[in-house]
């Protein structure tokens with residue numbers, strides 16, 4: 001069974017669907033039992049999606065939209081600590 005430290009080391013690959021087999025099962029089991037890592041995983045996924053949205057706006061040449069997205073994210077960022085355990 002993974003602990004929280006091990007989960008956070010694997011979280012990015014989990015979001016990118018890089019795990020298969022037992023590693024995938026271990027990650028999913030940990031997420032089922034640990035609300036801290038579920039929250040961490042959710043925030044990591046949102047950060048990834050936000051980064052992609054900003055990159056897309058910059059790619060389209062809409063720097064003003066990218067700045068607005070970044071500002072809104074900065075203002076709404078939770079002040080929570082990382083996962084426990």
Ligand SMILES: [Zn+2]
Pocket residue numbers: 003004007030034035036037038083084085
């Ligand atoms: Zn955990």
